[in-house]
Amino acid sequence: MKAFGLANFLGATWLWWIVLITGAALGAFVTCAVRLAVGEGPKAPWAELITAFLAGLAFVIALATYRFTWMKSQNDLFGVMHDRLLSPEVQTARKFLSNATKEQVGDLFLPGNRQHEIINHTLALYETFSMYAEKRLVNPALYEEMWGQNLRSRRQTILWFLEFRKAKDGFESWPHLRRFLK
DSSP: OOOOOHHHHHHHHHHHHHHHHHHHHHHHHHHHHHHHHHOSSTTOHHHHHHHHHHHHHHHHHHHHHHHHHHHHHHHHHHHHHHHHHTSHHHHHHHHHHHHOOHHHHHHTTSTTOHHHHHHHHHHHHHHHHHHHHHTTSSOHHHHIIIIIHHHHTTHHHHHHHHHHHHHHHSSOOOHHHHHHHO
């Protein structure tokens, strides 16, 4: 699947502007062409109606294009994040988070513990996904449906990890994940 980023999203909004400007230019062109063919004045009121219709149609098409592109961007980003959360390494981390005691979570912070990196990476993915849902870059209802129960069933273990991390780093990290877990 193609990688998604802010540049792709901004590119999608540029598409919307292109469609809108093209529609406006088309409306202006048709208006000029009709006025040249028929002439100005009261003998061509239908020309104004055609122009207004085409301008309105261009606007509706631009809005539809923007909406379609936005939804496609949300779905693409959701797919990328979902695929990352299904990787074998992340699944191993989820298994650990399902069964770990507070002492086991604390042992993750001992120097050289490879499992700490895997758990940290997994929770960083959840933080990123939670931020995307909060900012509506992915569909929040779909995120809740697919991953909400999964995360909440591991809530206590995740909170222990965040507690140990705060003690180590000296600050609270991953605010979006914390809010999602509430």
